[in-house]
Amino acid sequence: MVLAAAIQLDAVLADVPANLAACERLGDEAGRAGARIIAFPEFFSTGIGFVDSLAQAALPPDGAATDLLTTLARRYSALVGGSFLCRDADGHVRNAYLLANPTGVIGRHDKDFPTMWENAFYVGGDDDGVLDTGEYHVGAAVCWELMRTRTVRRLQGRIDLAMTGSGWWSIPRWRPHALFDRLEHNNRGTAREAAASFAGYVGAPCVHAGHAGNLDCPMPWLPMRYRGHFEGATMITTASGEIVAERRADEGAGVVLGEITVGRQNATLPAPTGYWLHSRGILPTTVWHYQRWHGRPWYRRHVAGARPEVST
Numbered sequence: 001m002v003l004a005a006a007i008q009l010d011a012v013l014a015d016v017p018a019n020l021a022a023c024e025r026l027g028d029e030a031g032r033a034g035a036r037i038i039a040f041p042e043f044f045s046t047g048i049g050f051v052d053s054l055a056q057a058a059l060p061p062d063g064a065a066t067d068l069l070t071t072l073a074r075r076y077s078a079l080v081g082g083s084f085l086c087r088d089a090d091g092h093v094r095n096a097y098l099l100a101n102p103t104g105v106i107g108r109h110d111k112d113f114p115t116m117w118e119n120a121f122y123v124g125g126d127d128d129g130v131l132d133t134g135e136y137h138v139g140a141a142v143c144w145e146l147m148r149t150r151t152v153r154r155l156q157g158r159i160d161l162a163m164t165g166s167g168w169w170s171i172p173r174w175r176p177h178a179l180f181d182r183l184e185h186n187n188r189g190t191a192r193e194a195a196a197s198f199a200g201y202v203g204a205p206c207v208h209a210g211h212a213g214n215l216d217c218p219m220p221w222l223p224m225r226y227r228g229h230f231e232g233a234t235m236i237t238t239a240s241g242e243i244v245a246e247r248r249a250d251e252g253a254g255v256v257l258g259e260i261t262v263g264r265q266n267a268t269l270p271a272p273t274g275y276w277l278h279s280r281g282i283l284p285t286t287v288w289h290y291q292r293w294h295g296r297p298w299y300r301r302h303v304a305g306a307r308p309e310v311s312t
Contacts, residue, residue: 001259004037004205005030006245007082008234010213010253011047014057019045020068022253023082027068030255031076037260038072040082041165041209041234042095042111042142048167049217050117050226055302058087058122066098066105073100079133081163082209083111083142085122091305093122097140099131099163107131109140112150116287117220119295121303128154136160136262139202143167146194147278152271155202161262162198162206166191169215170228171283183283190278191232200241200269201277205260210234212249220294239265 007026012018023044030038042048045065046057059065065084073080079101086096095111095118110125129140129151139159143166145151155162168191171184199206211230219226235246236258244258271277280288 001261002037003033003035004039004207004236004258004260005033005035006039006207006209006234006236006256007041007044008210008212008247008249008252008254008256009041009044011043011211013047013049013215013217014051014053016045016057016059016064019047020064023068024072026253026255027072027080030257031072031078033255033257035076035257036078037161037163037207038076038078038080039163039165039207039209040080041167041211042083042097043085043167043211044082044165045084047211048118049169049215050120050220051217052302054085054121058085058093061086061088061096066100069098069100070104074102077102079138081138081140083165093303094125095122095142097129097142097165099133099138099140101133106133107138107140109142111142112145112148114292114295115144116291117295119292120220120298123299130155130158138163139204140164141198146198147276147280149271149273149275149277152201152277155204156267156271157203157264159202159204160264162202162204164195164198164206165209166195166232167211168230168232170231172226172228183281186281187284188231190281194278195232195235196237196243197241197269197277199237199239201267201271203239203265203267205239205262206237207260208235208237210249212252220291220298236260239263240268
């Protein structure tokens with residue numbers, strides 16, 4: 001058995017120094033408690049929302065976010081992972097999940113497809129997300145990768161531990177309230193179920209980190225603002241899918257601790273034959289497409305090849 005920690009972060013949108021400081025504080029809390037596996041959520045250095053300042057908030061592969069992961073790994077002799085907006089040498093930004101141990105960075109996974117307005121800030125990757133620690137294999141997956149059968153196909157039967165992270169935002173309470181309340185109820189359930197069920201699909205224990213707090217930002221192409229919050233749950237599950245420990249998003253920032261046995265077993269949930277593991281719902285499906293159409297040209301104009309202002 002090993003003690004694992006999943007970090008729930010209440011990020012300050014696009015404020016890299018503030019977020020890295022919060023992550024170090026929470027990482028220290030986890031390490032002092034004895035955690036030897038520590039997972040941060042996606043976008044741990046910036047948070048996520050549709051704001052112009054994110055276009056210049058990406059960090060280099062050897063920058064401050066990576067330093068945080070490697071420092072915590074050395075400090076606590078731990079395996080530490082999380083994803084951040086990473087500007088690579090080719091000028092493109094990716095949602096890069098880096099995994100570190102006391103020797104340094106030992107693996108990287110780039111999220112396959114940006115979700116909704118994320119299309120404005122990075123491009124997808126095509127690696128399999130199986131990272132070799134030397135002792136066992138870790139499968140990295142980020143947010144809506146937990147929604148896709150292709151993620152199960154690339155990880156099932158190949159990993160001993162899943163380290164995952166999300167930044168899942170709510171559906172606003174627009175009018176008519178009855179309709180949007182119903183859509184949000186379903187969205188909130190899907191956010192939790194995607195994380196809770198993932199271990200059962202891949203046959204390995206899962207350490208899932210998430211975001212908490214409110215989000216207020218413009219809506220792409222629409223004359224209104226998005227006002228909502230992050231949801232789902234930060235949790236640790238066994239290989240069979242039993243929830244060992246959980247912190248709901250409405251409980252705020254904090255550390256979830258739980259003991260797990262690292263190792264693979266037969267999957268307890270059969271993957272669907274279709275593209276999605278879970279139904280997205282009508283509104284998220286619509287937003288998925290329209291914000292991709294908006295985000296890809298926005299990324300080319302404002303992000304790709306741009307000179308970064310954040311150099312730490």
